[in-house]
Amino acid sequence: MTVTKETFVQLEEKYAKVIKLLEEDSKFDPETEPYLSKYSARQILIGMKAQIENLLRGQGLEESCQKKLNAMLGTVYLYLGMISVETGEVSNGKSHLEKCKEIIEKFQMEPDFILIALNMYNQFGIMLSVTEPESSKLYLDIAENLYADFKSKDVNPIDISDLFQLNNKSHDVEIGLKNLEKIHTLTLYYLAQIFGAMQDALKSSVYCHLTLKKQLEMSDYDPIDWALNAATLSQFFMEKNCFKQARHHLAASLFILDEHKKQLDFNKEETEAYNAQLETYNHRSADVARCWLKYGIMLLSKSKERLLNHTDDADTEHCSLSTNFSDLNINFEGNLSKYDLKNLIFSDLNIGSYEQEITDQFILVLPDAKKVFLHSQMWANKAQEYYTLETLASDFIEIVLDQTQLYYNLIFFEDDPENQAKLHKRRIKLLENIIANVNSQYYLQYCRQVWFELARTYADILDIKYDKLRDTKSRPTPHSLAKINHLIDNGITHYTNFINSFKDKVTEVLPEKIPEDVERPFLQAYFHKAALYGRYVSLDKEVQLKNTELSLACYKYVNDYCEKYKKSKELIPMESGICKEMVTLLPVKILKLKNS
Numbered sequence: 001m002t003v004t005k006e007t008f009v010q011l012e013e014k015y016a017k018v019i020k021l022l023e024e025d026s027k028f029d030p031e032t033e034p035y036l037s038k039y040s041a042r043q044i045l046i047g048m049k050a051q052i053e054n055l056l057r058g059q060g061l062e063e064s065c066q067k068k069l070n071a072m073l074g075t076v077y078l079y080l081g082m083i084s085v086e087t088g089e090v091s092n093g094k095s096h097l098e099k100c101k102e103i104i105e106k107f108q109m110e111p112d113f114i115l116i117a118l119n120m121y122n123q124f125g126i127m128l129s130v131t132e133p134e135s136s137k138l139y140l141d142i143a144e145n146l147y148a149d150f151k152s153k154d155v156n157p158i159d160i161s162d163l164f165q166l167n168n169k170s171h172d173v174e175i176g177l178k179n180l181e182k183i184h185t186l187t188l189y190y191l192a193q194i195f196g197a198m199q200d201a202l203k204s205s206v207y208c209h210l211t212l213k214k215q216l217e218m219s220d221y222d223p224i225d226w227a228l229n230a231a232t233l234s235q236f237f238m239e240k241n242c243f244k245q246a247r248h249h250l251a252a253s254l255f256i257l258d259e260h261k262k263q264l265d266f267n268k269e270e271t272e273a274y275n276a277q278l279e280t281y282n283h284r285s286a287d288v289a290r291c292w293l294k295y296g297i298m299l300l301s302k303s304k305e306r307l308l309n310h311t312d313d314a315d316t317e318h319c320s321l322s323t324n325f326s327d328l329n330i331n332f333e334g335n336l337s338k339y340d341l342k343n344l345i346f347s348d349l350n351i352g353s354y355e356q357e358i359t360d361q362f363i364l365v366l367p368d369a370k371k372v373f374l375h376s377q378m379w380a381n382k383a384q385e386y387y388t389l390e391t392l393a394s395d396f397i398e399i400v401l402d403q404t405q406l407y408y409n410l411i412f413f414e415d416d417p418e419n420q421a422k423l424h425k426r427r428i429k430l431l432e433n434i435i436a437n438v439n440s441q442y443y444l445q446y447c448r449q450v451w452f453e454l455a456r457t458y459a460d461i462l463d464i465k466y467d468k469l470r471d472t473k474s475r476p477t478p479h480s481l482a483k484i485n486h487l488i489d490n491g492i493t494h495y496t497n498f499i500n501s502f503k504d505k506v507t508e509v510l511p512e513k514i515p516e517d518v519e520r521p522f523l524q525a526y527f528h529k530a531a532l533y534g535r536y537v538s539l540d541k542e543v544q545l546k547n548t549e550l551s552l553a554c555y556k557y558v559n560d561y562c563e564k565y566k567k568s569k570e571l572i573p574m575e576s577g578i579c580k581e582m583v584t585l586l587p588v589k590i591l592k593l594k595n596s
Helices: 005-023 036-056 063-086 090-107 114-128 133-151 173-197 201-218 223-239 243-266 272-308 338-342 366-386 393-413 417-437 444-471 478-500 516-533 541-564 573-595
Strands: none
Touching: 005 036, 005 063, 036 063, 063 090, 063 114, 090 114, 114 133, 114 173, 133 173, 173 201, 201 223, 201 243, 223 243, 223 272, 243 272, 272 366, 272 393, 366 393, 393 417, 393 444, 417 444, 444 478, 444 516, 478 516, 516 541, 516 573, 541 573
8 A cells, every 4th residue: 555645735734734724823822822823733743643543554565665654643743732731631642642752652763763862751751851860860861861872873863854855865855953952952951950959069050051152153042041050050059169160150141131232233223123122221231240159259259268278287177179071970871971070161161261250269368368359340330331329229239238248258258358348338328328228128138137247347437447456455435435336236226126016016016926037037136235335435324224224125025035935945955055044144233333
């Protein structure tokens, strides 16, 4: 039996209709019928399935014709499975995909079947990703291995669309190869997601990188999305101390954005579409700038941690930390190897000049810390060109909080107390600008952070001034003592603002129980406020008495709270112990002051 030319032409036309419905018409489906085009495509596919199965039941089919029909039938079941999964009919989707697997499995390494097979295993991976991540990974592993095995052979894949042509001997090799790589890119992407779902962040990061790399190799990516994904991935690397890879991905992100901007400028035309693209570019460039700011903060912070953990033994774990991801001890199975870890780079991008702007090594001395600081400040300023206090206040505040953290990390490397105090004052200026310009009720969560940070910063300057007084042999001047008391005033004011923000707006009374997510800083604010009252410098006995009583009241509040809510002691073990001691000692001091 031979299959007529007309039959193949019919199948080709039906397949073309299915693709048009799925890829074009579905975009315009009404909200009331979101799957209208998919359901229409499914009806055509069901008809194709019956037609092909009927042909396969015929006697005397040539082997080549039978194989072609099997490839077609496998494709039909693949699309039926995809549509079922996308429309929420997972059980039907699974049945269709299993039928597809049954038809093509023994041919899956052949050029006619390889793209069907890879798509099918990817679909299994998607379908099972939420309910059965382990099973999902197994199917995606099969897809990855199948791709690698096929690539090792000197053959070209036949594109799925070519299977429905009357004569696929003249198939488009370029399209087949392109779609092979596209499908593999999706496999890598799905593996990245699955490893993330399985809490294996390291492997997920490697597959994210491989996905980005593959997109570059194929020139198949949206530059804005690609840049954001690369910048986001850099955040993971820097959290793992892998600043070499973090910097590389940020540099790549910046390079792609710059190239995109050149293209925008080249095609510049004052149209609505151009303005929308320019707005997106400015927005996402600001986001990448914020990632560069985070890089500087993290590099200084991790360098600080490393130095604080330093001991006489230079070979301790913390002192031998590497900034290179490839030095991490990771057990990779499958197609990944140590080679992949050592080559988490985009070799096709010329980004050396971007990388040279900032180090990827741990910081040891102030001059190097200043370089990181200045580079990060530049990116903070760039981010604030887009995220302004007037237009996007929440983001602006977050950037300012990052800037204050940047100053704080720089202070660690500064040995001169006077310079430390100056840096703290710059932090205060940034923070007080926020308080002066935003509605504290509308931006309450941010204002709480700012009040707490301001109080801590004034306390840090106070420590510096106290140390200076202790080191001074001469008697302190009234002016220097007034400065100390002024710092205490400010610290108490900001802690009080923080505490009062939890009061009921009508009754102006604090709740009996503070919400758990803010319980620790709330109790710490009371504790530090108590300590500040005890640091006032005054020769007036009445003033001393008043401050001691206020200090006792704060210590007592924390102590009583911890006694009432036992679990809260675990949040502030050191502070609760001190409070318990102070509520015993301070009444004695108060009595002495009253009797003196």
